[in-house]
Amino acid sequence: MRRSLIALSLAIVASTSLTAAARADIKSPVVIATEGAYAPWNLTDSAGKIVGFEPELIDYICKRAKLECTIVAQDWDGMIPGLIAGKSDVIMDAISITPEREQIIAFSNPYARTKAGFLTARDGKFAKADGTGSTLVTTPTLNNAADTLKSLRAKLSGASIGIQTGTVYAEFIEKNFGDIATIREYRTNDERNLDLENGRLDLAFEDTVVLMPTVEKANGALEFTGPAFGGTLFDAGSGFGFRKGDDELKAAFNAGIAAALADGTIKALGEKWLKADVSP
Incomplete structure (x- = not known):
């Protein structure tokens, strides 16, 4: 990473x-x-x-x-x-x-092996994207994710998305959302999550396990949006x-x-x- x-x-x-x-x-x-x-x-x-x-x-x-x-x-x-x-x-x-x-x-x-997803403000414009609460199990080819990506791209257009630099998640976000969103790279997850919590960032994309402490700390102010991505999409x-x-x-x-x-x-x-x- x-x-x-x-x-x-x-x-x-x-x-x-x-x-x-x-x-x-x-x-x-x-x-x-x-x-x-x-x-x-x-x-x-x-x-x-x-x-x-x-x-x-x-x-x-x-x-x-x-x-x-x-x-x-x-x-x-x-x-x-x-x-x-x-x-x-x-x-x-x-x-x-x-x-x-x-x-x-x-x-x-x-x-x-875990999954990754988007985290955003519960009452924000990027909340409740199609597939929220579900997990999309896919492969590196994304051959079963075309409709999901199309829907997410439409929903997240114009957003700022925070990722930790040099990760497999960064590669995925840059490739699939780099042309419709502002991608902001952070040296650490803590720096990224702080910006999300304080409204300086629209969404974070990360391992859902890693994002859960931030969700719990926010006391309902943040929630996952869109499906989580699982399977072998990112790695083995x-x-x-x-x-x-x-x-x-x-x-x-x-x-x-x-x-x-x-x-x-x-x-x-x-x-x-x-x-x-x-x-x-």
Whole structure:
């Protein structure tokens, strides 16, 4: 989803060893970079610790694999460059598995799949677009979405739509709405959501799970409009990112994901943090 190189010295160390038992065949500690600001996947609590769905899943995986793991905070746009430069060993931030990214880094098997949608003012002119409350399950070809896109383009014409820069959602919005709406890119979701809450932006488009805390905070002032987009439209799911060639580390994480799916851990963490079962 994101790009640009930021020195690791700027990263905030959010937690230290998750388990003391390290595997001799994998470098220790395993440094895992995440944004720490992509709630509820990962967020920084009042004590400065990174918590959320992904940190708890990492805890499970590292303990199961007997790995010593350290989580550090990293700006989204520096995450992939930092991984390639060796400043981290794993990246996690609900990162979409896409063919373009697979040319640069390696991915684990997916541990989650979600959907994305538009959020707007409840009483605004862009509310209650056709399909509101439904989910359109589609593919990258959008072969079953022509009528939906036509209707949304008509409804959203002239709107300002906020997206986080460098994401798969940004690509979708630019391609399908860039000629009929003003697309505003934000470095972080928090900046975008603040503009939406304060009426400086008409719509946000994002993972619906990520937008839910904003919906709840707004106490009825904001609502989703139009259908949510699911299926494989954006990606093959969310996965952990690795440097190409780190096969042992990737295998250890894949084994942990398989176990977490089999024993219900991912389902339970999804319901705890995301209010939904996001098992792929």
